[in-house]
Amino acid sequence: MMHLNLKGFSAIGILSIGIFSFTGCSVSNAKPPSTSTTTTQLIGSGSSTSVSTTPGSGSNGGAPVPPSGATVISNIQNQTGWQTCGGCGNDGGTGQGPVYNLTQGIASPAxxxxxxxxxxxxxxxxxGGYYFIEQPTVPNPLSYLRYEFDLYIPGQYASAPQALEFECQQNSEGYTYNYAWQADYDSKSWRVFNYTTKHWEPTSVGFQPFAPDTWHHIIAIYHASGTQVMHDSITVDGVTYPVNITHDALFTGNGLxxxxxxxxxxxxSSSPYHIYLDNMTVSLKD
Incomplete structure (x- = not known):
């Protein structure tokens, strides 16, 4: 789970878990563009150093499509089983947590x-308010992982966030592989999370606060290599920024x-705000 390091704040309590009951998540196997895709309904609801290669300017080519044979989990924003945790993001957090929640089935904006x-x-x-959902487990470290969604922020909240964060996390063979990005409004940069040191680390990708009242498409691509976590690239509105950042996975002994x-x-100022997400999709291959 994500761990905050925002202005040194760590006094945050754990909220009670809320389970939401809205269906609509589907799983499919990715095919080459020339073939059809069969979709089935998902029932239910799962000391380190970093090495960074400085990316060049973003590419307008966009992120590559998932490889043949990848599993694609789509419409996750409508999936049953979202959980919330106000203290998951902070080690040793105590005290009052934030007031936040998730509302599904929004017709507009959508x-x-x-x-x-x-x-x-x-x-x-x-x-911070942390929302997470379990997906079907995968036994082996992921050779390909793509997390994408569309994001909309209303005009009255355009400058309200301190940061927006998103991640995928896999436990495999006793190791925890954490793949996380942060859009940091304070530093105007995209940052990645080092799960072993529990710190956000800067990248050379600048962050332009999201223009309000319009949809933005975000794609993050990752993979595992042995017991290493690889942040490959981030794509924002069709512009891809390769980063090639490596961290060690952390041995936790946790199950799949x-x-x-x-x-x-x-x-x-604890400014309130709303963020709308649509077309949330995880594509993966072990």
Missing amino acids: LSGSSADFWIAGGPAYS ELTNAFQVDLDA
Whole structure:
């Protein structure tokens, strides 16, 4: 799970878990463009150093499509089983947590006809609301992982976030592989999370706060190599930024698990805001 390092804040409590009951998640196997895709309904609901290669300017070619044979989990914003945790993002967090929740089945704004509203209404400054959901487990470390969604922020909340964060996390063979990005409004940069040191680390990719009242498409591509976590690239509105950042996976001894998550962080004024997500998709291959 994600761990905050925003202005040193760590006093955050754990909220009770909420399970939401809205269906609509599907799983398919990715095929080459020339073939059809069979979709089936998913029932139910899962000391380190970093080495970074400085990317050049972004490419307008966009992110590559998932490889043949990849599993594609789509419409996750409508999936049953979202859980919330106000303290998951902070080690040793105690005290009052933020006020936040998730509202599904939003008809407008939406691209698919059914988006989800990830909102936060207040709480301690620099605290965050963490939303996560379990996906079917995969036994081996992932050779390909793609997390994507469309994001919409209404005009009145355009400058409200301190940061927006999203991640996938896999437990495999006793190791935890954490793949996380943060859009940091304070530093105007995209950052990645080092799960072993529990710190956000800068990249050379600048962050331009999302223009309000319009949809933005985000794609993050990752993979595992042995017991290493590889952040390959991030694509924002069709522009791809290769980063090729490597961290060590952390041996935790945990059993098989696969989750994806989104987090909304409060600024110094605890400004409330809403973020709408649509077409949330995880594509993977072990």
